[in-house]
Amino acid sequence: MKKWIPWIAVLVMAGWVISTLSPGHPSAYRIREFGKLPVLLNGRVQPFDSMARNALLQIRGRQTVPATNGTLSATEWLLEAMTKAEEADGRKVFRVDNGELLALLKLPENQKYYAFNDLTNGLAELDREGKRIGEIEQANRTVFEKQLMMLFNKLALYHRLKNVLQYEGAQSFGQELEDYVKVIPAGVQAEKARSENKPYDKAAFDKLISYLSHYDFMNRLSYAMILPPSEPGQGRDKWSGAGQHLMDVVHGGELHPVMRYYANIATSFERNDPAEFAKSVVEYRVWMEQRGLTAELAKGSREFRYNDLQAFYKALVIYVLALVLACLSWINGAETLRRSSYYLIVLALILHTVGIIFRMVLEGRPPVTNLYSSAVFIGWGAAVLGLILERMFKDGIGCVAASAIGFTTLIIAHHLSLGGDTMEMLRAVLDTNFWLATHVVTVTLGYSATFMAGFLAILYIIRGVLTRTLTTETAQALTRMVYGILCFALLFSFVGTVLGGIWADQSWGRFWGWDPKENGALIIVLWNAAILHARWSGVVRERGLMNMAIFGNIVTSFSWFGVNMLGIGLHSYGFMDAAFFWLMAFIASQLALIGLGCLPLSRWMSFRDAPRPTP
Amino acid sequence: MIDRIKYRGVLTPLLGLCFALGCQRSEVGTYVVPKEDATRTLASAPAAGGADMNAGAGQPVVRWTLPAGWFERQGDPMRVGSFAVTNAAGNSADVSVIPLAGTGGNDLGNVNRWRGQVGLEPITDQELAGLWEKAELGGLSARLVDLVGKGEKPESSPHMLAAMTTSGNTTWFFKMVGEKDLVAEQKPAFLAFLKSVQFTSGEPAVATGGAGALPAGHPPLEGAGAPTAAGLPAGHPPLDAGAGAAKALAPMGEAVSGSAPAVGNATTGVTLPVGWAQQPPKPMQSSRYVIKDGGHEAEVSVTELDGDAGGPLANVNRWRGQIGLGQFSQDDFAKIATSLEVGGTKATLVDLVNEAQHKRLVAVILPREGKTVFYKLVGEAALAQGQKEAFVKFIQAAK
């Protein structure tokens, strides 16, 4: 029986993963189908679903909104905001934590999330403060000011979302569009006459003006381009925003057929008419297929499935479970628990890999393109290394390492995704070529390995100082692991750094530019080399090796994360304030562990009675 | 022994290399290159007035005259203009010109923000009404506040002059901030600077004010969605403008269709008459235009000279000589000279014709502070006569 338990554990978790994939009760609204429809945003074709999830992550920090009868998916929330703004304004989606900010906006302090309606009183304040703070350089802003700007940006984003399909407050948009098209000739005549000081049709003129001012407003707020090119042969990237198009129509253009579909979708959602809604969604898809825009449709569907899978979130959960089981297996020595942990990590790693490959297919790029994907990849590399170690040593250490690093990096990745689209387009100079692709992968694996060595060293210190479980055999095993992984780390970080230099040489003629990110990679190489040379020469022994490896964690975290906070040089993308605090906390924790490791060996719990191994 | 040789053998060339290469850095070099023309033509009609090397795309079209002692500096992307003024004590003041979309926020908010920047308490609306001074900015009336603040030391309090005006879709902020006495001393220069500003044709593209995610031209969050009153949205071109070619928010100043395209001439800030083509000026001229019509040609030139440049008679006689006519006496001159009103000043106009050679020269002599400006229209007689009216209008409209 015992030997089946690991398999059962895997089956249960796999079952959980699969169960979350099915759509549940089929929504009458075909919301999922709508979610797959493509738009052009941030320079790339993505489904409404991605736009909704990313926006909601930025505003609320979650991908769903709680409602009285369940939860709203991101797309449902988006549809509501786009067509039934009054209802959406009542949903508590805006996250505000800062006390001063709550006071400024006169908001009650006992909640985490606020609705747009709660914030309307403070809009004037926000506007004014936002302008004032906008003139201050980012580095000089106080915490309050940064939080205010974040809320300001969230409101601006929300505002823009509300005007993607139709302008905020529009009713029966489809009908209005038909009216608009009809009144254009008369209105244009009237304007011409008016400008020549002749008698003109005031009614037609006023009507046209009022339409135009709404569409102008839509155009200024333009966020995503929802109308695909009506002649794809002349340029597949010539999408347009709804507002922009409607403004162009007045100069004698045809109303885009897709505009009618969307108008109908908006109106039918507003009126709770699922049949009409579904009909327009399907008709639109057919229209795209007929025009040969199948690639865009496919991209929308594919990315929708990627979002739905939530591979990294699920892998994270399984890693946590595996970590618990592996730690338990140390406590009671049960082989079953260890094997269950091992199998679960394999399952998590499969999900992890599927997620990475899916991203590569969607982006058409190597697995590491920005900080988010590097975090994911570091976790993947560490998990693979951990599994290999587990297979060789079979003592649970590999499992603990793999699952711990796996889930930590995925949490970091999740927090990075709160900043917006993680699949944004990259600048031209980062176009894929062989050197760049190999450089990012190799260097990231080098980071993985250095973190892995550092984690194993932490295990050594904690188990040695605080428990009796650091037997000679375990100590020797850990030492060999750390040493072997450091060799691997040195190889990969050195080769990765040099590949990066070669890529730079090919791209702008300078192999080494002392850019902060380059410097960070160099520091890792130097430190890894220092550890190994110190070990070879006997300057340090086991305990010293472990301490130096933990210091390697500090070096790597600075190089991977810290350089982005310096905000200079060619590698600086994005700022992270909360991240700075966590980085400092992490460094402090590592220093504390090194301090622990420096305690005289006689004080180590594992070495008190037993004959001491060579320190 | 062998080690020693190996050791030295490696070290010496390395050091030698370092020395040889290191010394090459600060040597004078001589070489020969093919002939280069070091003269250049600088545009007198800037596409981006007052911009420096940090000018971003689509800078507003504005010009001014810098007072003496004001230094141009490299500004940041938000500023259209950035200057520094220093005094003997080593204090300096910073002057900035920043356009913002729409109304740029409400007045009370702006003033209280500025008050905060110099360490003063905010005020109420009623108090604000009494604080405004009137100033002239770019031909428009502007509002100015003069704020003396509280610094750490009473002698070095911060002093701010801030002026704002709205032109078209944009509100312009002109600010001077510096040490109390320096700014007080510079206030007249600042006011003169404001007066010298010219907003020329062309709708300025606007700095987004760094306001996070708000796109350019985003109305303030509280003012969402209110449709504008009767009339096209500000800056909207006529609806039938061109066969779909005009961009929807093109500047009002562009006439897209029609027979006589008016081209903005930013030197004088006025419209050039039809048929006048601007040409690089000849030596001594400040600007030059050529008019061609059916094989005949005429030229208009503008020249500035110090003082009275010899007096009107001497110049008129010079011109008479240029078109092959005899010399005038003072009386002859008095007979043909007519007076012309140009911007509040009396100018002298002469119309000289050489019938035999079909040459005509129409000139206007305009005295200015310490200088004289000469406007000359010379060329084929009939053509020049036809252009005389446009010529006069051009002079009267120029500043």
Added chain:
Amino acid sequence: MIRSVFDSLASLKLTIGLLCAGTVLVFAGTLAQVDMGLYAAQNAYFRSLLVYWGPQGATWKIPILPGGYLVGSLMVLNLTASLIKTFEFSRAHFGLMLSHGGVILLLIGQLATDMLAVESHMRLGQGRPSNYSENGRDNELVLVDITDPKQDKVVSIPEGRLAQGGRITDSGMPFTLRVLEYQRNSTVGFQMGGGGGSVTNGVAAFLRFQKEAPVTKLEARDIPAAAIEVLNGEKSVGAWWVSGWVEEAQLAQSIANQAGPAVKRLLEQPQTFQSGGRTWRIALRPMRFYKPFSLELVKFTHKKYSGTEIPKDFSSRVRLRRPDTGESREVLIYMNNPLRYAGETFYQSGYDENDPSITILQVVRNPGWLTPYLACGLVSVGLVYHFIMHLLNFTALRRKR
């Protein structure tokens, strides 16, 4: 004695010390870049023998860290010495020997690059051929003999020499120069009728230059100015203010925009003087590197991702013309695809936000460019070899258990 010095040079402890020192140095240098700017920090930390520090406002400085050159050259010596000392042909050591040899090659190659490489850029406007590239950070004072109608003889004095001040003589100039004032970075203002002082020729009649603190931001650069007096023996031919403000088209344009037509006209003319029957021009400009060929921009394409400002790709089609061989052909330069010609490489580097008909190419001359490739190869082969040997031993040991 030599033996013990040699032994210390070859010692492993020195290696560890140098590696640790390197780590600290690179870390400190990276942090310093925030305040000092990339360029200044590079020079202070990595292109120096020692890193100095002095308290704010004091005139004294003490060395606190070894600089990049010192650590680098000690590493080369240490590696070389240890290689020589432990040299043996054995399978076990082969991998490591190879790797360390590669590292030596890398370090020497980077040193050579640092000393020998020249980087500059070319700003090409459509239809305007150019036969030189410029270095934005280093400027030169040039005295150009323009008497000959067919060619110009240029005497180029590097900015560093101006900073030293005093008198400058050279066989290429029949006169002596005296540096009256030098400003690494300057601002310019109007002072009609001269700003006072002894220099009133040329642009000094209406412009006044004032010293400004050097820039630290990455995108900004210093605009220098200098007052130079020309002396024939002891007799003064004249004195002029020269500056990038006057010499560079965009900067001159920004001054002309705010001044009257008289100023504009003066700015359009070069500053010249006569000496010994010949006409000379004087100017302070970004350092130029002339080439025996010219490049002319035929077409510049710049695409952004739809609806964003993110550059998607940009490419320049240029025509290369070489008068002495009659060569004339078109080349396409785009991201990751440079033009390699006459020992220099031309990369598509950037564009002008304001003017879409301008392309900016980065020009690099680096004779040591091959060394990193060779070095990387050596080190990788060596490390992989060593790693595999280790792995084989390790698994053999485990199998024995």
